[in-house]
Amino acid sequence: MAGEELIPGETRDLSLPSGQEENIQVFVRLRPLNDKEIARNDVSDWECINNNTIIFKNTLPERSMFPAAYSFDRVFGYDSPTKKLYEEGVKEVSLSVVSGINSSIFAYGQTSSGKTYTMRGITEYAVSDIYNYVEKHKEREFVLKFSAMEIYNESVRDLLISDTNPLRLLDDPERGTVVERLTEETLRDKSHMEELLAICEAQRQIGETSLNETSSRSHQILRLTIESSAREYIGADKSTTLTATVNFVDLAGSERASQAVSAGVRLKEGSHINRSLLTLGKVVRKLSKGKNAHIPYRDSKLTRILQNSLGGNARTAIICTMSPARSQIEQSRNTLLFASCAKEVATNAQVNVVMSDKALVKQLQRELAKLESEMKSLGSTSGTYDSTTLLKEKELIIEQMEKEIRELTRQRDLAELRMENLLQSRLDEYSALDSPDAPNSLHAGLDTCNKTPKFQNSENPEGDFVLDDSAPNFVGLDPCQGWERLLKKLMKNLRVLARKLGAMKQENQAINEKTEGNVFSPGPRVKNGRLSETEATDGNAVSSPCEGVGDIETEESSIKWEEEANALIPGPGEKEGNLSMTEATDEDALSSIEVEESSIKRETENDVSLQGS
Numbered sequence: 001m002a003g004e005e006l007i008p009g010e011t012r013d014l015s016l017p018s019g020q021e022e023n024i025q026v027f028v029r030l031r032p033l034n035d036k037e038i039a040r041n042d043v044s045d046w047e048c049i050n051n052n053t054i055i056f057k058n059t060l061p062e063r064s065m066f067p068a069a070y071s072f073d074r075v076f077g078y079d080s081p082t083k084k085l086y087e088e089g090v091k092e093v094s095l096s097v098v099s100g101i102n103s104s105i106f107a108y109g110q111t112s113s114g115k116t117y118t119m120r121g122i123t124e125y126a127v128s129d130i131y132n133y134v135e136k137h138k139e140r141e142f143v144l145k146f147s148a149m150e151i152y153n154e155s156v157r158d159l160l161i162s163d164t165n166p167l168r169l170l171d172d173p174e175r176g177t178v179v180e181r182l183t184e185e186t187l188r189d190k191s192h193m194e195e196l197l198a199i200c201e202a203q204r205q206i207g208e209t210s211l212n213e214t215s216s217r218s219h220q221i222l223r224l225t226i227e228s229s230a231r232e233y234i235g236a237d238k239s240t241t242l243t244a245t246v247n248f249v250d251l252a253g254s255e256r257a258s259q260a261v262s263a264g265v266r267l268k269e270g271s272h273i274n275r276s277l278l279t280l281g282k283v284v285r286k287l288s289k290g291k292n293a294h295i296p297y298r299d300s301k302l303t304r305i306l307q308n309s310l311g312g313n314a315r316t317a318i319i320c321t322m323s324p325a326r327s328q329i330e331q332s333r334n335t336l337l338f339a340s341c342a343k344e345v346a347t348n349a350q351v352n353v354v355m356s357d358k359a360l361v362k363q364l365q366r367e368l369a370k371l372e373s374e375m376k377s378l379g380s381t382s383g384t385y386d387s388t389t390l391l392k393e394k395e396l397i398i399e400q401m402e403k404e405i406r407e408l409t410r411q412r413d414l415a416e417l418r419m420e421n422l423l424q425s426r427l428d429e430y431s432a433l434d435s436p437d438a439p440n441s442l443h444a445g446l447d448t449c450n451k452t453p454k455f456q457n458s459e460n461p462e463g464d465f466v467l468d469d470s471a472p473n474f475v476g477l478d479p480c481q482g483w484e485r486l487l488k489k490l491m492k493n494l495r496v497l498a499r500k501l502g503a504m505k506q507e508n509q510a511i512n513e514k515t516e517g518n519v520f521s522p523g524p525r526v527k528n529g530r531l532s533e534t535e536a537t538d539g540n541a542v543s544s545p546c547e548g549v550g551d552i553e554t555e556e557s558s559i560k561w562e563e564e565a566n567a568l569i570p571g572p573g574e575k576e577g578n579l580s581m582t583e584a585t586d587e588d589a590l591s592s593i594e595v596e597e598s599s600i601k602r603e604t605e606n607d608v609s610l611q612g613s
């Protein structure tokens, strides 16, 4: 068989693109000028210049607004036989059906452009190749079923029986749109299929128009379903069946009523044909822009029945047939416009595997187990990740707070020192009042107290004075009062900070304990319950913080900080020197937090060492 190499082997079949997007393949076929066209001296305006491009040869100025060249998967000139179009074009898509992949071959084009002529040949070659494949694959059991319908004046008709009653369309949740009571013949052999094809041809609505003596007045859909199972496993637990359908769709031709000189029945047919082709064009146009928009499949029976072939679970090829005649230029351009949109449409073909009940149960059990284990591992991974990240963030804050406490402690010590010095100098001045040059000494002492600061931050007047040897500008206050207030504030900040630190360390311990349950091996990067500076900035250092020693030390260091902070601060109502200290209220705590934040910010901005002051 010529197509043998193109039909994938049994093993490869199952690994064919499952759920993979693929654009509709579009082919253009140009027929030769027909007798009528030649008789009226029509000229051929189109030419296939290579395998992919068709050009409009006429260079009349009024035609320049249209593109002169169009490219597709393949183009076939007037001298290309149908066999070539089949072999080099649609064969691969049509034979996907033997591998369990749905496929559809459409012929689209204006009336008399060669659709029926083309589809007849394509169907014949494909059926022949399918039977050859079946013959060569004795290890599988094949069941072929055939059905055929036409959509005539928007009614669906069974082409395998003489009953002309219209068939209803039903929506099946699994199979999509289903034609109710459509005959499905199980094929005995190839000749049986050929007989049925002949019946369809005889049943199809044909009418004579001025453009085509035997114009197809309906859309015809020939449907071949192929099921296959490996003989070895038939009846066994492992038994699975591949099942897919190939549609051969010969659309009715678009026509202009004036050109087709239509009247009466033909006019009515023409309007139905044009309307459903219009919907097909709309569906294809919308699909070509993406599947997010509403796709009006339900606006015609044709698009409803072929929904899967248009953007669904199928591989699709469209053959656009064209007359080369200048008189048909408008229709030919419309065909090429449709073809250009169609090539942008993607479908999503899958291998359709039907399992035996036993195999299905086993498969479902396997999938369930897999999902359960995935969920478990996902749960533990995300839990570990979240708590580790949280822990890392909190550790950084703790480090920052510890730094801030050290900073505040130094500021407090310095402020105390400066105040002691100030008080001492005042005592000295008072004791010097007895001396003969008392007034001068007093002035000198007061000058020292009120010395203008060398550095003053207007937004934060007390902010940086401790960093130099100047006196701060305590606006409206006696310097001693100013120092007293400042010391109070520093101590309050220290106390709030120490409390927050303790709370944060407790939270971290709780996270550690929670994480411990999820992590099997403690990460080596965590020391003493805290990430080291380099580790903390290492984005990859997400490891387990669960080390017993670290937990204890965290707790201990937290208690230590709290004790230290409390030692710095006199209790409620206690007096320390002349500073009256009270417990910080919630409001105080809030303002302290603000102070803390601005302090941290300040520290980042000015990395100033107190050692030098």
Ligand SMILES: Nc1ncnc2c1ncn2[C@@H]1O[C@H](COP(=O)(O)OP(=O)(O)OP(=O)(O)O)[C@@H](O)[C@H]1O
Pocket: 030, 031, 032, 034, 078, 109, 110, 111, 112, 113, 114, 115, 116, 117, 118, 212, 214, 215, 216, 217, 251, 252, 253, 254, 321
């Ligand atoms: N590639 C071709 N080579 C030779 N003859 C062709 C070719 N294509 C079509 N023809 C002839 O042109 C005529 C019209 O073709 P056909 O009936 O297939 O057109 P159609 O597109 O199906 O028209 P309609 O939409 O009206 O049914 C037929 O006589 C057919 O034999």
